[in-house]
Amino acid sequence: MPSATLLGQALISGVLAGGLYGLLAMGLSLSWGLLRLVNLSHFALAFLSAYIVYELGTTYHVEPWWSAAMVVPLMFLIGAGQHWLFDRFKVNELASLLITFSFAVIVEVAIQLYWTADFRRYETEYATRSIKAGPFYIPVMELVLCIVAGLIAWGTWLWLRRTYVGKALRAAAEDAEIAAAYGVDHKKLAYLLSGIGAAYAGIAGTFIALIATLAPAQIWAYLGVVFAVVIIGRLGNPLGALAAGMLIGASESIAMAVLSPAWAPVVSFSVLIVILLWDPDWL
């Protein structure tokens, strides 16, 4: 059994790593919960953003924050463009899953052709900084990520609860026809939401570039965990997604400390399966 300090450190690292899961889960959760579209290419967009941030940073020495300012609107446009396709062909949930799966493969191939299958690491001065709090180390970059994820989740939640656009979206998700009868322009809102979901992938991608090692096949590395997070956090609920992300992150990290790092992937799915079996009301 590892020491209390080690466990505490594992817990902190896990919760912080869970911030990224939450951030990745939010965009998915929104489009799945409110548009009934399952977007597997979300991960591909996040990694495409990460590679662009990496490329701009290493080749052109652009600060990551400026890169993000370019990447995020670009992703918004791609997301809205994808929605045009779904809308044009009246794509249902399963078909959206297959189409975005294929789209992700195409992006993966494109990344591999341009950046090769080698591992890439974006070395920045931020990446290695950490704060010491008592016996624990807190990596600054991941802390920033969690704060940003928290702000986005909270902001999105408020936006969905309080504003007209948010309420209209939730109404349309319940019953698009009835909502339309009350004057909700669902189509326009759907474009907005798809764009926002993809923009979140851009934000997540920026952080991935700063804290992780990049390789084309990594696109699939987050897939299982993040979907577990989306389901546990409840579809369409950004705060739930973040909380579930941190829960899964913490459980993985503790499993790594107690068992062995190689077992981490099993944890999230065990949590998911336990929750599915339990089938609580909020699911």
Add this chain to the structure above:
Amino acid sequence: MNAARDLPRLGAAIAIGVLAFLPMARLPAFYDSFLYMVFFWVSLSTSWALLSGFAGYFSLGHAAFFGTGLYATAVLTTKFGWPFLPTLPVAAAIPALLAVGIGAIVFRLRRLRGELFALLTLAVTFVIATIILNTPIDGGGGIFMSAVPLPAITATPNGTIYVLGFVLCVATLAIAWWVAHSRLGMGLFAIHDDEDVAEAKGVPTLRYKLIAFALSAAVAGAVGGVHAMYVGFITVSGTFELTVPLYVILMSVLGGSRSWFGPAIGATVITALLYAFISGGEAMVGRAIVSVILISAILWLPDGAVPAARKWLAKHRRASAKQHVAEVAPVVPSVPPVADTVLLQARGVTKRFGGLQALGGVDLDVREGEILGLVGPNGSGKTTLINVISGFYPLTSGSVTVAGVEVGNLPAHEIARRGVARTYQIPRPFVNMTVLENVVLAATFGSLSRPAAEIRDEARHWIAFTGLSGKEDVLPAGLNLHERKFLELARALAAKPRLLLLDEVLSGLNPAEVDNAIRLVRAIRAQGATIVFVEHLMRAVVELSDRVAVLNEGKLFALGKPREVMRDPRVVSIYLGKAYAA
């Protein structure tokens, strides 16, 4: 007609004969290997379609089953010294058990069914890959199969693998054919179209999905077992690849995953395409192109090539060969008058949705042979009561018995088998089945098992009975609302129900159609069924009912002869407000 039927059979027999003895022709090794890959993908995609194509539950986890079978053979032969052939049953059994385990978890959930299933199967792939990688099953180093002896079926090892792949491929297609033409297949197709309705018509949906899933996984596992010998060196990353589900889905969707041989056609075409790219050294680009084809196929050919071709053929054939409708003997049971025996008994029936109480303790007896009208204002719980009796919603508390047997907590298909049939307010036909197939399904699953020909005759009888003759081969999309309502009735009648629950069959019909429907309901009762019908149209309620039950706010408010109940001031007041009651 016969020649057209025999030709494909003859073709298939010749193809099987030629392909089986091809290794003896000593073609260059390339052909053995290419054809083996065709068999490999045909088997995998066909096995995927058994569940995912037929029942519509898309699995992204076929690699998990294929890979588990592959590792089962690899481990048993290399670490336990088993000979190769006896490992194949194990390679099939382990994935089948795994599938049943996964299915038992996912299939129980009502919400999120389809997409959740797709993602969970994908997740399982990653979990199994991690477990195999981190345990001595693989241990990270991969497994060499070169020392494992192959049974000497042909002169060369390549020829032997070819024959094994071929046998599996033919067996898989035979299984797919059998499933597609069996009761199981009929049930799976119904699940694909509308699972709730399938359950209500008596299809044991959970069991059928589990059987199909286990079959699908078992075939994939056996294919994996043979493939272990083909690849020779096995790694986790090479086995649990996303390419497997991607290609399998692409092939099935392209060929037509609801057809038993659609996936085989898709697999043959795509394998040939892939070979062209790989021999050109562009494997990565090949993957991207396959993805583009998949997107295009889903957008423009959502049903796949085989169903599209069939539809086209059917369109051109119908003009020439109009089928003669045989005169069928009416299936008329004896006509009992309203008896004293109670058929349906509800006691304290309560249904809560979260905090909302839809039914608050309803007591109701319906006598054998009776027509009971169920009325009440909107939201009074009429449809909920129908849904509870037919088993669509589980009871919160209380009891429902049919002919003295408690059915309150049985699954819907069990209740259907006990002689309870229902219709839906908004017709819910199986959209990919013809009128005849819709009625045949209800007849097959609704009551005792009978020969198929007898069921077809009965189905035709009920189609004629509801005035839908001539529309047997039409898809529900080709019917108008009136006809769809009558199709609902035909389906309910084909189950030979003792108790028929009709949910607003008259709404949306014009006066002439209403008269027609009223006559029909009388005729149904004359056949011996007991009827509970929900209706807003008072003229019909008064004309048809022996007794009327009024529900209000989830409680039984009044019960009695139609004219008396409808004049009761309390009943008038809940409909029109107090001012009119006086």
